Amino acid sequence: MRTHAEGQQTTASAPNAHAEGSQTTASGLNSHAEGGNTIASAYAAHAEGDTTIASGWASHAEGTDTISSGNSTHAEGSRSRATGVFAHAEGYFTLASGSYSHAEGSTTTASGNYAHAQGLETVADGYYSHAEGTITSTNMLAGVHIMGKCGTANMLPNSWYLANGINPNFPGLAAAILTTGDVKIDGAVSSPAADYAEMFETSDGSPIEPGYFIALAGKKVRIATAADPFIVGISSAKPAFLSGNAELSWPRKYLTDEWGRTLYHDVTVPALHGQNGQVVVPEHIERQPQLNPDWDPRQKYMPRLGRAEWVAVGMIGKLLVRDDGSCQPGALCKPGDNGYATAATAPGSGYYVLERTAQNRLLVLFGSRFYL
Template sequence: MENYTTFLGLYKPESTESIEIDSKLAENFETIDSKIGIALSNGITTFENLNERLKMYENRFEYLDERNVMDYGAKGDGVTDDTQAFHDAMAEGGYLIKVPAGEFRVSGLLVPSNTMLVGAGKKRTIIKLLDDTPVGHSVLTNSDHTNGNENIYIGHLTLDWNKDTRPAGWKIPKGPTSSCLLFANVDYSFVEHVFAKNAGLHGFDATSPNYNRHGENDDPTFYQPGGCNFVTFSYCEATGSGDDNFTCHFGKHTTFSHCLSYHPMGLNDGSSNTNCFEIDDCSQDVMVDSCIAIGGVRGFEIKAHDYAPAAKRVQLVNCRAYENAISFCIRHIGHHTASDPQSASAHDVQLANCIAYNPKPSDLYKGAGPNALQISGYDGVNVVNFHAICDDSSINYKGNSVVSVYYKGRLINLKNITIRGFKTADNDLYIVGGDNSVGKVMIDGVTLIDSAEKGVVFGSGMYESVVSNVWGQRSPKNNSGTVGIFSVDPDLNVSNCDFSGYETDFKIGGVVTPYFLFKHKGSGIIGSRDSHATGNNNFVAGSVRSRATGAAQSSVIASYNTINPNSDSVALGWASGSTSSSSNRKIEFHAKDGTIKASGSIKSSQTFSDYAEYFESLSGEKIPVGTLVTLEGDKIRPAKKGDFMLGVISETAGVILGESSFHLSGRYLKNDFGGYIYEKQKDANGQIVMAPMENPDYKPDKNYASREERDEWNVVGLVGQVYVRCDSTVEAGDFIQAHNNGIATKTVSPKQRWQVMRVIKEFDKSKGYGVVLVFIR
């Protein structure tokens, strides 16, 4: 067996070296190695192994023979048909074709593989279509759309499709046609320092031999075969195209670098989506780097039609858009509204360090823009370090948003966004909600300077979105109706946002908040260590080794080693050591039941010292403080001589019962003994809870005043030290009884043994009473 060097570079020793070799293993290895070489055949040569194939790639351009097109009969005089001269010079490929300065008229060039076509300089060497060339021809394309081509280099020249000489009524045929430079089914090729001028369809197009279209492969999951791979356009320039100056379809690894695109012209007045750069149907792994777009309908568009898969895995880096109707646009047509299917392919786009400058309306497409950035139908979009700037006060942005996410745009991240000078726009940044929204947009680091009426706006249903670190400043000349952050939904997550020069800083869920606002939907932990909140809307604050584990609305505050297992409650607790437990709770406030539990004493820091309840007066009027009262039925009136004294109207009660502070006392149904009747209810988190059954006659929209605010309800001290109105007979140490109109008088045979502790104020005849402090029981 011969000594054999594989594509892996492994050394196979000869048998004479006394090394035992498994012959079957060696044969299999050589077979695999050979088949890899065969699989990489270029259609002409079959390589014995991959190492030979790779060497061919390395040497392909290095050893091209050089030819000059003038040596094959080209004139370059702007009149002569030089088509055949180019084809003779290129032959079957393998040559570097030099094209000197001049204007070379052709009917369309077909460039074979392994060919370099190099001019004397962009705008010095001009290749221009003859006036009578069929409309479907391109100035330059590859020679074999069916089987494909590779290793083509085009550089340092101008391609002119000669649109101006076309007869009236001419139309572009369907499919990839009518371009300045059209690559279809081309791999590993470069185009640089080329100027594409006045194309019928596209200035530059790296595509497949066919497009999807209505009635012909109109399936948004069908990927056309034969797309280009690893085609790079650098330092190229294009203008005047009937559709897009730069575009690609159905290929992978296309790169546009340092290219200039300006003023595509469109074919249909007022309805041409004619763009500077368009990354179109099913393009994948595309890089657009340091490119400039001027005066298109859309400066940079990443998209797909409804009948094709979307472009995906696209990066735009360091790109600038000037005076386009829409500077940057990301969309999948036909996958926008609630009734449309969600796109299965519109994913993963990145914009980094891009600038939109003075977007303005265009006559090329009526009603488009003006906008700096639009995102729809896509997910996984990241926009980082984006500037939108307007310094042209003549542009009217009324009715428009500078940046918008809408029509099923979802899982979008907008970070480090600066918007300046769009003073007439409705919104700087609008996240459109409603039926066509599928939610979740993250906005972080936004600076708004002298710009739109509303800063950051969220439509309905966008409660899962997050906005943070937004700073907005408007000049104070006209701030009427302006708002920094607006959200239809009340549950928007908001943090670290500040505004000046706006009428209102925040309007969220219909509520105006003119102050710094922090809102966080869901569970949260703040100012705590080794703590967890595991239910819905649970919260732990200022605690160590504490957990809120109730199903929902469970909180722990200022605690140590404490677990709150209950929903709708706040717990405080403490225990030494390092073990958390619910038994370490010391205080619990229960929101649903309205109860307070404490393991220690409840102490009052005030000097009030009686215990009281609310009673309704018989007269329906307020009874003066210090008046002795008695019961008549379930109501009270001032006590008279001989009446049983219920208590005293008090202002010094430490504990007051029966105020019915928050709602009508009959709001909930009660059983025969005054307790609530309970029923199963589903709370906002979908949990089943037992809750009081509401009275069907209760009207929640009716205004309700608590008993404290109603004259007919009086606080009656029942036990403790109270201030009592008295006549002139009462002194310290006396027992009292009611005399007349609730005034106390001395008695030597008390029935209730209410004793005077001290005289507070001597009897005043002009007032008709004195005041004594009485202990009642």
């Protein structure tokens, strides 16, 4: 048996073990203990620093009072613990107890498999969850990401949360993006643009450039004329809020009820096994939207805003519109024959002209009719 012990009160008791420093023990095959009061008790383990223990197979503990007890784990810093297989704990008083987990910072816990906790007093206890910031928790929800200060994920798994609590006794959330696609914000949404718009399909399939008064043609739209009794809006170049765009996927990807609400069903997700056959994510029930059988994932989807036959129509707010040169700021305008604005000189209603921005372009207030 080839061992090597050097220093003060060191012990190398396993084949090919190496102990050095003061009061160190290398009792695992091919292990290495160095520093002061360190123990490397497992195969190929390495303990260094002060009062560290590497008891997991091929584990590594370093720093002060750290323990690496899971196989192939790494604990570093001070009072950190890596107990889950392939886990990593670093910083101060951190715990990585989930398989393949990572805890860093101070007093953080990553107890869910594949979880990551960072910052101060954060807890990532859901499978493949992530907690960061200060005093945040994933609340056992899988796939959750929470950041900020003093808050807990509290709605759906596989979602994003922003915490804004005052202290642990008064937690809070400022925003959430849910796996359903819903966005919840406890505050204002701001934009340099100044109109609300909706997407409409053009009646002839041709594109409509920004700055035209728009009229309805059934459920589709066209450039307005002076004879149109109802003006739906003005074609918008950059809306502050755009509705009906279906930006991320085909709008009928999922089945809905008669009111357009997405239909969901419970699906049994099989257990996920590791390389050695161990269960790393157990079988569980997951609520999922029902796919439309008409949806073809092989077809590339083009959002409506990128297609010629769709146009964003500003319906409320400050909008730029083309004009024939007759309109004056502080006065009213109305649609002309070619969709351009023209001065509203006769008694009746029109749209208020805020300013002229170019020789043939106005900024008007749309959404309210003004009267002469």
